Amino acid sequence: xxxxxxxxxxxxxxxxxxxxxxxxxxxxxxxxxxxxxxxxxxxxxxxxxxxxxxxxxxxxxxxxxxxxxxxxxxxxxxxxxxxxxxxxxxxxxxxxxxxxxxxxxxxxxxxxxxxxxxxxxxxxxxxxxxxxxxxxxxxxxxxxxxxxxxxxx
Amino acid sequence: xxxxxxxxxxxxxxxxxxxxxxxxxxxxxxxxxxxxxxxxxxxxxxxxxxxxxxxxxxxxxxxxxxxxxxxxxxxxxxxxxxxxxxxxxxxxxxxxxxxxxxxxxxxxxxxxxxxxxxxxxxxxxxxxxxxxxxxxxxxxxxxxxxxxxxxxxx
Numbered sequence: 626x627x628x629x630x631x632x633x634x635x636x637x638x639x640x641x642x643x644x645x646x647x648x649x650x651x652x653x654x655x656x657x658x659x660x661x662x663x664x665x666x667x668x669x670x671x672x673x674x675x676x677x678x679x680x681x682x683x684x685x686x687x688x689x690x691x692x693x694x695x696x697x698x699x700x701x702x703x704x705x706x707x708x709x710x711x712x713x714x715x716x717x718x719x720x721x722x723x724x725x726x727x728x729x730x731x732x733x734x735x736x737x738x739x740x741x742x743x744x745x746x747x748x749x750x751x752x753x754x755x756x757x758x759x760x761x762x763x764x765x766x767x768x769x770x771x772x773x774x775x776x777x778x
Numbered sequence: 779x780x781x782x783x784x785x786x787x788x789x790x791x792x793x794x795x796x797x798x799x800x801x802x803x804x805x806x807x808x809x810x811x812x813x814x815x816x817x818x819x820x821x822x823x824x825x826x827x828x829x830x831x832x833x834x835x836x837x838x839x840x841x842x843x844x845x846x847x848x849x850x851x852x853x854x855x856x857x858x859x860x861x862x863x864x865x866x867x868x869x870x871x872x873x874x875x876x877x878x879x880x881x882x883x884x885x886x887x888x889x890x891x892x893x894x895x896x897x898x899x900x901x902x903x904x905x906x907x908x909x910x911x912x913x914x915x916x917x918x919x920x921x922x923x924x925x926x927x928x929x930x931x932x
Binding site: 663665666700701702703704707709711727728729730732744746747748749750751752753 | 816818853854855856857860862864880881882883885897899900901902903904906
């Protein structure tokens with residue numbers, strides 16, 4: 626795929642994510658998707674996931690634990706099979722209402738028209754600190770039901 | 779400048795950094811360069827800076843506190859006046875020997891052949907935790923004899 630086609634695929638992912646359309650999100654991923662979030666102590670949804678099943682559980686855990694207030698992909702860069710996106714997000718921890726946010730960079734690898742790898746770099750200290758303030762029960766187990774509900778109240 | 783020229787310029791910045799050529803590195807910065815690094819408690823080289831002098835101090839503070847064991851600028855992307863670089867570094871705290879490292883993302887704005895802004899995204903918890911493990915005395919102020927840059931010196 627061309628670099629522009631790769632950017633379009635990534636934009637499709639963000640659109641589905643923001644709409645809470647889990648089925649479309651997962652349909653854009655390779656079966657062997659590698660999903661990399663930095664390891665953070667006390668954060669169940671940190672670390673690396675492999676495959677759509679683990680990714681589904683990741684999204685469910687994130688959505689159960691925190692509510693998205695703002696999510697903005699701002700700038701797109703492409704080179705070869707990679708797409709890098711710069712953006713910003715703001716979250717509220719559901720259990721405590723503690724708020725955190727930071728700029729982020731997402732790196733996608735696109736292969737055969739699907740997202741084969743994703744990694745997120747963000748201000749991890751802000752996440753660890755928000756959950757430390759919120760207490761040990763703040764990271765919640767995934768709930769059955771919606772795969773994605775980041776914008777839901 | 780075109781996008782490839784901006785990438786080549788940013789590569790020159792890294793070459794000056796790795797050669798510890800502070801004079802050259804600072805000459806690549808706009809006089810009022812914006813320098814954005816995540817704010818972290820008890821890490822004096824964290825937080826935002828403005829202008830060459832403050833950026834020079836930033837490099838002095840980093841070099842006074844930690845030794846760079848490994849610094850790799852791996853992938854370069856450009857769009858308009860922006861250049862994004864993906865890389866990795868590994869550091870050792872001088873005071874305690876505690877090691878930390880992570881992938882990073884550097885974001886440059888290049889205007890009139892100079893760095894107008896720089897932002898670093900890194901796994902900020904890793905650096906916070908390394909200094910937390912090292913205790914209160916680990917963060918040192920630069921001393922007058924410190925070279926502006928000596929990231930690779932032991």
